[in-house]
Amino acid sequence: MNAWLIVLLPLLLCYAGMTGLSLAMPRHQRQVWPAVALAPPYRNGLRALGTGLLALALLPCIRAWGPSVGVVLWLGYLSAGAGGLVLLLSWRPRSAALLAGVAVAVTVPVLLTS
Amino acid sequence: MGLYGWRLFWLVAAAIFGGYALASGATVFLGAVLPMVRAEAVLAATLLSFAIYTAAAIWVFAARDLKRAWLGLLLPAMALALAGWLLGGVL
Amino acid sequence: MNSGTAIAREEPAGAFRQIMAWLHTWGGLLAGWLLFAIFFTGSLGVFDDAITRWMKPEAPAVELRDWDRASLVRMGQSYLEETVPRSHFWSIGLPTKDIPVIRLFYEDEQEQFQSERLNPATGEPMPNDAERETEGGHHFVHMHYEFHAGTAGVWLVGVFTMAMLVALVSGVIIHKRIFKDFFSFRPGKGQRSWLDAHNAVSVLSLPFLFMIAYTGLATFYSLYMPAAIEVHYPEEGSFFAELLDQPRHRPETDVDAAVVPLDGLLLRAEAEMGRAASFVVVEHPGDSSAAARVFGVFDEAEARGKLLPGTSGRVEFDAVNGELWDVQVPGEIRGGAATATQAVMRTLHFAGFGGYTVRWLYFLLGMAGAAMMATGAILVMVKRRQKSLREFGIHTPRVYRLVEVLNVGSIAGLALSCIAMLWLNRLIPIGIEDRAAWEIRGFFLVWALTLLHAALRPAGRAWVEQLLVCAALCLTLPVLNALTTGSHVLVYWAQGDGPRLGVELTVIVFGLLCGLGAYGLLRRQRQARPLLNAARPPLLQRGAESEARG
Numbered sequence: 001m002n003a004w005l006i007v008l009l010p011l012l013l014c015y016a017g018m019t020g021l022s023l024a025m026p027r028h029q030r031q032v033w034p035a036v037a038l039a040p041p042y043r044n045g046l047r048a049l050g051t052g053l054l055a056l057a058l059l060p061c062i063r064a065w066g067p068s069v070g071v072v073l074w075l076g077y078l079s080a081g082a083g084g085l086v087l088l089l090s091w092r093p094r095s096a097a098l099l100a101g102v103a104v105a106v107t108v109p110v111l112l113t114s
Numbered sequence: 115m116g117l118y119g120w121r122l123f124w125l126v127a128a129a130i131f132g133g134y135a136l137a138s139g140a141t142v143f144l145g146a147v148l149p150m151v152r153a154e155a156v157l158a159a160t161l162l163s164f165a166i167y168t169a170a171a172i173w174v175f176a177a178r179d180l181k182r183a184w185l186g187l188l189l190p191a192m193a194l195a196l197a198g199w200l201l202g203g204v205l
Numbered sequence: 206m207n208s209g210t211a212i213a214r215e216e217p218a219g220a221f222r223q224i225m226a227w228l229h230t231w232g233g234l235l236a237g238w239l240l241f242a243i244f245f246t247g248s249l250g251v252f253d254d255a256i257t258r259w260m261k262p263e264a265p266a267v268e269l270r271d272w273d274r275a276s277l278v279r280m281g282q283s284y285l286e287e288t289v290p291r292s293h294f295w296s297i298g299l300p301t302k303d304i305p306v307i308r309l310f311y312e313d314e315q316e317q318f319q320s321e322r323l324n325p326a327t328g329e330p331m332p333n334d335a336e337r338e339t340e341g342g343h344h345f346v347h348m349h350y351e352f353h354a355g356t357a358g359v360w361l362v363g364v365f366t367m368a369m370l371v372a373l374v375s376g377v378i379i380h381k382r383i384f385k386d387f388f389s390f391r392p393g394k395g396q397r398s399w400l401d402a403h404n405a406v407s408v409l410s411l412p413f414l415f416m417i418a419y420t421g422l423a424t425f426y427s428l429y430m431p432a433a434i435e436v437h438y439p440e441e442g443s444f445f446a447e448l449l450d451q452p453r454h455r456p457e458t459d460v461d462a463a464v465v466p467l468d469g470l471l472l473r474a475e476a477e478m479g480r481a482a483s484f485v486v487v488e489h490p491g492d493s494s495a496a497a498r499v500f501g502v503f504d505e506a507e508a509r510g511k512l513l514p515g516t517s518g519r520v521e522f523d524a525v526n527g528e529l530w531d532v533q534v535p536g537e538i539r540g541g542a543a544t545a546t547q548a549v550m551r552t553l554h555f556a557g558f559g560g561y562t563v564r565w566l567y568f569l570l571g572m573a574g575a576a577m578m579a580t581g582a583i584l585v586m587v588k589r590r591q592k593s594l595r596e597f598g599i600h601t602p603r604v605y606r607l608v609e610v611l612n613v614g615s616i617a618g619l620a621l622s623c624i625a626m627l628w629l630n631r632l633i634p635i636g637i638e639d640r641a642a643w644e645i646r647g648f649f650l651v652w653a654l655t656l657l658h659a660a661l662r663p664a665g666r667a668w669v670e671q672l673l674v675c676a677a678l679c680l681t682l683p684v685l686n687a688l689t690t691g692s693h694v695l696v697y698w699a700q701g702d703g704p705r706l707g708v709e710l711t712v713i714v715f716g717l718l719c720g721l722g723a724y725g726l727l728r729r730q731r732q733a734r735p736l737l738n739a740a741r742p743p744l745l746q747r748g749a750e751s752e753a754r755g
Binding site for chain 2: 419
Binding site for chain 3: 072
């Protein structure tokens with residue numbers, strides 16, 4: 001796999017996963033869609049999706065760096081992804097959500113085909 | 115009971131020095147009794163000591179009572195160190 | 206005896222959390238000033254090699270060639286035998302890609318560490334002006350773990366690291382809504398924003414912060430917590446000998462004895478290890494107890510992806526009769542679970558196990574740690590500027606003022622002196638005596654000056670001014686570089702010189718951030734001034750001032 005892809009894949013997945021978790025919280029969901037109030041099942045769905053994406057990020061980490069270092073890096077990526085989201089969410093909430101969508105659209109096919 | 119003046123000073127001193135004493139005593143004891151080769155046990159105990167020290171410092175502030183804090187640290191510290199020293203020779 | 210428990214029972218339920226809040230505020234603040242420096246320089250130190258490369262812009266004075274290593278060791282040994290025939294310690298470093306000369310480290314008669322560089326072609330010491338003498342990026346690493354103060358500095362850093370563990374635990378206890386506030390940062394809302402920022406960087410980097418603090422302590426475990434080792438292994442060096450199954454340290458006998466030719470030991474050691482050597486070290490040379498160790502070259506590619514990489518090769522001899530004592534082949538792992546745990550902790554702390562990805566993550570998370578210290582320290586004062594809490598009675602205004610001054614000097618001032626270090630590297634003339642030490646003295650001088658400046662100016666002005674100077678120094682660094690060496694960020698780009706390019710780009714980004722910070726502060730101060738001007742002196746003395754009047 002391309003070197004940049006190896007570095008970016010887990011970051012994007014963690015970012016998207018954290019976005020899913022944040023949108024499951026009414027406070028942040030209103031930041032993105034002020035007029036909408038999501039029903040609990042949708043919120044649970046977002047939470048599950050977010051968790052799933054975070055777990056999925058472990059895969060490229062372990063594939064590229066092996067199990068021990070892979071897990072350590074994954075933990076680092078979790079922090080980095082959440083940090084990026086917090087900055088973006090406070091500044092441009094809609095773009096933050098959009099970026100997460102793009103991230104999923106780009107990374108998941110790459111991950112499945114590689 | 116407010117936190118200021120000498121009372122505060124001695125409480126902080128208990129956390130720093132009493133906590134260190136307790137961590138040291140616990141390390142000596144664990145170094146003698148952990149079920150590993152002696153050098154390994156000593157290393158494992160030493161690595162653990164920083165967590166013990168942290169917990170002791172937090173406990174001092176939770177207890178907030180000078181006498182309780184000092185006695186609660188120094189007595190176990192001495193007992194553990196002594197037991198560790200004796201057991202170290204025996205085991 | 207039980208009065209303490211009785212009072213504890215009578216106190217309101219929030220008492221424990223209150224005392225933890227007090228501990229977190231004041232313990233965190235006192236430790237935070239130096240912890241900021243520890244984290245900031247540690248994050249820079251992750252890229253010490255790249256920074257060193259930037260700080261040595263000239264082509265090396267000698268080229269790396271395929272030298273006959275045995276003859277280089279002979280050169281090193283004859284220089285050391287002439288200079289310090291009896292010593293506690295000699296070390297001969299063989300040329301590497303980055304440092305293509307023979308490096309000697311030794312202890313002189315006064316037990317002071319000395320170093321010298323020999324030209325591998327001639328065996329003569331390199332003249333002062335042969336290259337730009339500099340500590341390079343190691344300066345930041347030394348700041349990070351010892352403040353250039355030797356064992357006392359290591360202790361100081363250890364004490365502050367313990368304080369950090371306590372502050373982290375107390376912080377987790379008082380922060381009731383960790384998961385609820387996980388993603389919250391509300392900018393432009395004064396105290397609320399500072400609290401949000403402090404919580405966000407702390408919580409998001411919490412696993413890293415715990416890990417890095419604990420592994421830092423574990424790295425120096427035998428220094429910080431020697432009790433069990435002293436009690437169970439009173440004989441010097443016997444603990445490590447047993448732990449790693451190595452020959453015992455021999456105490457000095459004070460009987461003179463010559464060291465055998467080290468080139469012979471080098472060749473035997475390289476044959477035993479099956480790889481080239483990097484260092485030859487002799488313990489108390491000149492004494493009949495002398496021991497020699499030969500270390501193998503560290504192979505970064507081999508270590509990558511391993512948390513437990515094993516040794517790079519290590520062979521030990523009796524340095525008086527040349528008897529072979531011990532061989533550790535590359536990759537060999539000795540000891541049991543505890544030894545392995547400590548080794549993994551070291552690997553985790555040193556960030557060398559996963560190439561640039563790990564280094565950048567450590568850099569970012571380390572800077573998040575520094576931001577935690579900074580936002581915490583600032584938050585303490587933002588809270589008290591609104592309304593004095595009078596914790597120190599009539600001294601409160603003076604204590605607050607001291608906190609403000611130390612905040613500015615330890616946060617903006619430290620960042621300023623780090624960038625000043627890179628300026629000094631280009632400005633101090635090449636060839637002067639002790640050049641590398643002058644760079645470091647300059648660093649500390651600038652840091653002291655920022656403290657003085659903070660003490661003389663109102664805090665609000667001091668923040669803005671220091672941030673602006675910092676931004677200016679960062680953004681004009683490429684200009685200075687172009688004027689003094691002819692190279693700069695674009696040249697590095699064209700040459701594909703990644704490390705130097707990375708250093709300069711990072712400095713530029715940092716300059717932009719400082720500039721943004723200064724601009725934001727200035728704008729807020731302008732907005733606030735019309736309201737305050739008539740009644741009150743400059744912004745940041747408000748708390749102190751109202752306290753004095755009240």
